[in-house]
Amino acid sequence: MCEIPPKKNHRQIPHNPTDSSSIDQSELDINIFEKRIISIHNLMIQKGYLPSLDPIRRAAEEVDGIFESKLFSSDIIFDLPDFLLDRLPKYGERRVLALETVLLELGFFSREDLKNEDENYLSFDKSGKVMSRIAYTPYVEELNQGELGYQVGDWVEVVSLGKKGHIRTPVYLLRKKGKVVSLQGSFLNPEDVAHFKKKVTRLPLYLVEFVLEDVWGKLCPDNSKNDKIRVELYEHWLTKLS
Amino acid sequence: MEDIQAQNRYPFYKVSETSVEDHDHDHPPINDDEAYWNQRTRVIQKLLEEKGFFTAADVRREIEREDSVTPMLGARLVARAWVDPDFKLRLCEDGKAACREMDIDTVEIKRLEVVENTEFVHHVVVCTLCSCYPRAILGYHPPSWYKSTAYRNRVVVDPRGVLENDFGTVIEKDVEIRVMDSNADTRYLVIPLRPKGTEGWDEETLIPLVTRDSMIGVSFANAP
Numbered sequence: 242m243c244e245i246p247p248k249k250n251h252r253q254i255p256h257n258p259t260d261s262s263s264i265d266q267s268e269l270d271i272n273i274f275e276k277r278i279i280s281i282h283n284l285m286i287q288k289g290y291l292p293s294l295d296p297i298r299r300a301a302e303e304v305d306g307i308f309e310s311k312l313f314s315s316d317i318i319f320d321l322p323d324f325l326l327d328r329l330p331k332y333g334e335r336r337v338l339a340l341e342t343v344l345l346e347l348g349f350f351s352r353e354d355l356k357n358e359d360e361n362y363l364s365f366d367k368s369g370k371v372m373s374r375i376a377y378t379p380y381v382e383e384l385n386q387g388e389l390g391y392q393v394g395d396w397v398e399v400v401s402l403g404k405k406g407h408i409r410t411p412v413y414l415l416r417k418k419g420k421v422v423s424l425q426g427s428f429l430n431p432e433d434v435a436h437f438k439k440k441v442t443r444l445p446l447y448l449v450e451f452v453l454e455d456v457w458g459k460l461c462p463d464n465s466k467n468d469k470i471r472v473e474l475y476e477h478w479l480t481k482l483s
Numbered sequence: 484m485e486d487i488q489a490q491n492r493y494p495f496y497k498v499s500e501t502s503v504e505d506h507d508h509d510h511p512p513i514n515d516d517e518a519y520w521n522q523r524t525r526v527i528q529k530l531l532e533e534k535g536f537f538t539a540a541d542v543r544r545e546i547e548r549e550d551s552v553t554p555m556l557g558a559r560l561v562a563r564a565w566v567d568p569d570f571k572l573r574l575c576e577d578g579k580a581a582c583r584e585m586d587i588d589t590v591e592i593k594r595l596e597v598v599e600n601t602e603f604v605h606h607v608v609v610c611t612l613c614s615c616y617p618r619a620i621l622g623y624h625p626p627s628w629y630k631s632t633a634y635r636n637r638v639v640v641d642p643r644g645v646l647e648n649d650f651g652t653v654i655e656k657d658v659e660i661r662v663m664d665s666n667a668d669t670r671y672l673v674i675p676l677r678p679k680g681t682e683g684w685d686e687e688t689l690i691p692l693v694t695r696d697s698m699i700g701v702s703f704a705n706a707p
Contacts (some may be wrong), residue, residue, distance in 0.1 A: 246556045254612045260636035264628045264649045271624045272517060274524040279623060280545040281528055284537050286591065298613055322519055330632055332614070337524055350530045350661055358526045358533075408666050411611045413639065426594060428668045446667055453640075468660040473667035 245436050247406030251299070252306035256413040258460050275333030282340050291343070292377050292434050299407035299435035300339035300346075304330060346437070347377065379434070379441040384427050389445050389476075395421045396450060396482040399474065407435035410478045411431055417456050418482060423448035426474055432475075444475045503628065549623035555618045556587050557672055558693035560597070562686045565677045573601060582620070589619045592670045598663065599674040600700070605654050606673045607642055607700030610665045611635045617670040623645075623697055629699065638662060650701040663700075673697070675704040 285291040307313065308329045313321060330338060344350060391397060401415040402408075409431050425446040433441040454466040528662040532539055563585065571605035574581035578595030582588075589595055595617065598606045609614065609629075616625040628634050638645045642660045654660055663671045675697040681689060686706075696702040 256611055256639075257632075257636045258640045260633060262633040262636075264631055264633045264637070264645070266626070266628045266649070269627045272520070274517070274520040275624075276546050276549065277528065277542065278524045280542055280549060281531065281537075283549070283591070284541055284545050285531070288537065290536060301613070324516055324519075334520055337520060337527070341527055344527065344531075349536070350527075350534070353618070353660075354530050355526055358530050362675070402595060402598045409612065411666055413611070425667075425669055428593065431667070446669075448669075450661075453642075457560040457640055460640060462644060464656065465641060465643050465660065468642060470664055471520070473669055475667070 243346075244438055245296075245299075247436070248303050248306075250306035250310060250312055251303045251406055252309060253302060253408060253412065254305075256411060258413065258457060262418055272333060277457065278333060278337045278340060282336070285344075290349070290381075291347075293429075293431065295407065295431040295435035296343045296346075296437065297339045298338070298431075299340040301335050302407060303337070303342065304335050304338045341444045377437055379437075381429065382440055384443045384445065389419050389424065391445075391447055391479060391481060393421050393423060396435070397421060397447075397474075397479040398482055399449075399478055400480050402433070403479065406432065408432055410474055411472065413456065414472060414474075417451055419449040419451040419455070419472075421447050422450045422471065428475075430475060430477075444477065446473050446475055447479065448472070449479070450472050494606060497590065517557075519616055549618075552619060552622050554621045554693075554695035554698065555690070557617070557695070557698045558690045559585060560587070560620070560672070561674050561693045561698065562689040564597075564599075564674050565681075566684075566686050571599070571674070574674075589617075592619050594669045595620075596669045597672045597674060598661070600676050602658070602676070604659045605663055605700065606661045606663055606671070607638060607646065608663045608665055608671045608673060609635055609638045611639060612666045615665040615670060617672050620670075620672055621698060626685065626695070639664060646701060650696070652702050673700040677700075678704050678706050680707045 280478050282291070282297065286293065291297075300321060311326075313326070325334075329335075330429070341355070345352065345355075362380045396418060397420070398418050399410060399414045399416060425448055427443050430444050448471055451469045451470045452466075453470060454461045485582065528539075528542060531537060532542075552655070559580065560574060564574050570581065570584070574597045578597045579592065580590045581597075582595065600606055608616075614625055614630045616629065618625070634645070639662050642662050643654060646654055646660075665671050675693065678692055679691075680693070692705040694702060694705060697704045
């Protein structure tokens with residue numbers, strides 16, 4: 242089991258508050274390959290070989306970074322066809338590249354396996370050794386009972402942690418103030434799981450409500466100033482306001 | 484299952500070096516992109532099958548299972564909630580448990596929060612980080628617009644503008660909008676307002692009025 246530290250080509254999900262592009266509501270058919278890759282991914286989770294969606298999300302963000310920077314010499318994606326060099330991968334395509342990346346990282350197969358299989362030479366080891374080697378079983382640091390940093394009604398600020406790698410806090414909320422409206426339970430820190438950390442912490446998750454005007458300031462439309470955004474945030478992203 | 488390999492003339496490892504002119508044209512035109520991705524996916528599947536992680540039949544069954552999940556499951560939950568206030572309470576209190584009552588398998592959803600639209604508040608769901616969606620209830624493939632950058636960027640900034648201009652859904656000024664940014668472990672399902680004129684209707688008759696988009700919160704339930 243090996244941790245995957247944040248890679249230099251990883252790109253956290255941006256948010257563009259001035260986006261004015263139209264929302265295309267065409268109902269598109271889903272390609273069979275997209276159905277297949279999602280089913281393969283779900284099967285691997287159901288059978289306990291992959292922990293959750295988090296590592297795939299992290300790997301997909303690395304795919305984004307590679308395609309945006311066009312640093313295709315990276316060791317993550319290889320031999321891209323010409324038609325992919327001038328555009329970003331679409332939703333299902335990004336999922337294929339991300340799942341392939343994670344399965345390579347965990348040793349489910351190797352680059353050689355991929356290439357050999359692609360050439361239809363099935364020459365890999367069938368001994369089953371791989372299965373014990375890849376099992377991701379982190380040490381879970383449990384939350385002590387009653388140790389909750391915040392209660393419903395507390396005013397909190399979202400801390401700008403400057404954390405590299407996969408995060409589950411939207412960047413548009415950094416340094417914004419909101420109110421805890423619900424305790425959602427406790428969950429394994431997805432930011433640890435995404436990078437296959439050996440130790441994963443179970444963290445309280447809070448539903449925090451933000452007033453749109455507080456989030457967007459002058460960008461907030463006049464008729465939405467009192468509308469709300471509700472977002473789940475893990476405890477380490479919050480600090481209490483007195 | 485169809486044999487994807489059969490139509491693949493562009494193995495992905497050498498697509499960039501293969502000229503379209505290099506082969507004879509004894510087949511109908513194929514979409515190179517799609518053939519490429521079919522092949523790349525098939526290679527992953529084949530390797531995992533050979534190493535014993537699952538069988539081809541497992542994959543076929545999983546595709547069929549996912550295809551069988553449609554917004555109808557959500558519509559059943561909403562219609563039951565409309566006619567049975569006790570069920571609605573249980574659904575809003577613990578979504579997964581209420582789904583079990585209806586024999587709806589919420590499998591990979593860790594926590595399901597069902598939020599009710601009322602005459603005072605209107606919920607609309609987005610995932611600004613990826614495409615979190617209550618797939619086990621509304622279907623495994625969210626609509627394209629839900630996954631689009633435009634929707635994810637805009638609905639958290641100008642929810643009224645997006646609902647009105649893009650989806651034709653006008654929310655009254657005195658109704659608060661709550662944008663649920665589904666970014667972590669909870670998945671959200673919206674109970675839309677029960678349409679006027681359906682008083683006395685039974686559950687089965689109400690189900691067709693409940694649309695996918697009304698359970699995401701970008702539209703109302705259909706009028707009778």
